[in-house]
Amino acid sequence: MKKIGVLTSGGDAPGMNAAVRAVVRKAIYHNIEVFGIYGGYAGLINGNIEELSLGSVGDIIHRGGTTLFSARCEEFKTKEGQLKGVEQLMKAGIEGMVVIGGDGSYRGANALTEHGFPCVGVPGTIDNDICGTQFTIGFDTALKTVIEAIDKIRDTATSHERTFVIEVMGRDAGDIALWSGLAGGAETIIVPEENYDMNEICSRLRKGHERGRKHSIIIVAEGVASGIELGKQIKELMNFDTRVSVLGHMQRGGSPTAFDRVLASRLGARAVELLIEGKGGRAVGIENNQIIDHDIAAILGEAHTLNMNLLRLSKELSI
Template sequence: MKKIGVLTSGGDSPGMNAAIRSVVRTAIFKNLKVVGIKRGYQGLLEGDMNDMNLSSVGDIIHRGGTILGSARSKEFMTERGFQKALDVLKIFGVDGLVVIGGDGSFRGAEKLSQSGFPTIGIPGTIDNDLGYTDYTIGFDTAVNTVVNAIGNLRDTSSSHGRANIVEVMGRHCGDIALYSGLAGGAESIIIPEIDFNMDEICKKLISGRNRGKLHSIIIVAEGVGKPYEIADEINKRTDIETRVTIMGHLQRGGTPTAQDRVLASRLGARSVELLLEGKKGRVVGIKQNVIVDLDIDEALKIDKEIDKGMYELTKILSI
């Protein structure tokens, strides 16, 4: 192992730059050369890569997004495109690859590993939807972004006596909604993993109004959808003016939190160590604050489970 490559793929997440920095500097410390591959697998197919040194990753640990850029590549998923990617890696003398991204990016890494090319995956996605790890890079920052937005909405909602529905990202995983709802003191949290009861939600809003509560926050995960329909139903049943805020890609941007920077740094370093140990087809993650690694195919089969105890706690604290 003399030269490794690093790329970011799929949706960007705060902390990816910290992971890139960790991979590059750990590799250089261990006498490896590093190339940064731009725009994910599409950049790999095009040979869009540059040598990286210590200065290449200077002053980026605090920056959101990814300095390498990201893109989705349908061509890479074809047999012809995949073979082209292997040829490009050979031409540039790359002996191993670190892929930073979500489950889609991991499937590309899995395919490379199955062909015999050493590849390690780092979980970089705000959704926190990978079951093998407690947290993914970017999740904590996204939650904090939503919590800050809830605080701002609470100010204006109190002035007008409104309820606010806030739709957050996460695809089919409700973790962003659950964590931000608990931290932000939301009255109700609606996630795809657990059925919700509209009567219960409306009753809670009416009870709050009757005791003089001036505002209410309802968090809806995008996997549930229909925030405007929910708002209309609340308006009809309670006569409480209800507005909708779609957080959207605001959750992907911003300066990564200290927790995301530390996680990214730990995972980046471990990924390089695994390549030097001769490992391939592995992903790194964190369980109970311990860095772990396991086979990528095994990791992708582990379903993400919602913390039902935490969900019940939100209901208790929002009475």
């Protein structure tokens, strides 16, 4: 393999740039030309392809977002759109691809593999909702951002004796809510993977108030309920002074943590190795600090599961 491409797709995640850097430098180390596809699958369809050099990825390992840019592309979900992408790859002489992103990005990579262009998926999403890996690129940095916000909100919650509802990202997966809530000492954590009971939440708040707790922190994943609506319900049912913070897209930004930079470097490099070995249709990941890979089609057929032991622990520690 003499020429490979790399693209980032879907929602951006801190550490994507570190992964791109690893792909480019690992490939060049093995005398392989690397081409960056700008703007995700939409950029592929439009032929936004440029050759990358060592200097192209200099000084990006510490930057959040993605220098290759990203976009969601409905057209690429169709066979016609995929064939347009294949045509652009053939025109550029690209023989294999590294795709960095989440579930939708993996589906695109699988489609390209089926069309004869071997692809390797690298898990880049703050939601940590990709099967076949213990952690995804960007998750650790997003957690750091959320925990810093929780710590600051707790200061003002304590000062004013208030109940705070903090809405975090996680449309279908509760990893950000669970891990940040446990690390931040939240009294209640609400995730998509488990039904919540307002009576139980109010009971926990009441018990805490009765034993002298002056404030409470409730973490809710955006896929479960609106933080604003939840805050209104609590205020109406409990008559507690309640405030709401919706953290939003600040969770996607920021300089990646050391963990995310190292993870991205290891995964990006392994993706190139797989292409060199002639293995397409794979997805790289990490388990027990070991870099592994799985069949990408098999990954797409599995459902993400939340660590229910951690959720149980959070309830036990927040009595």
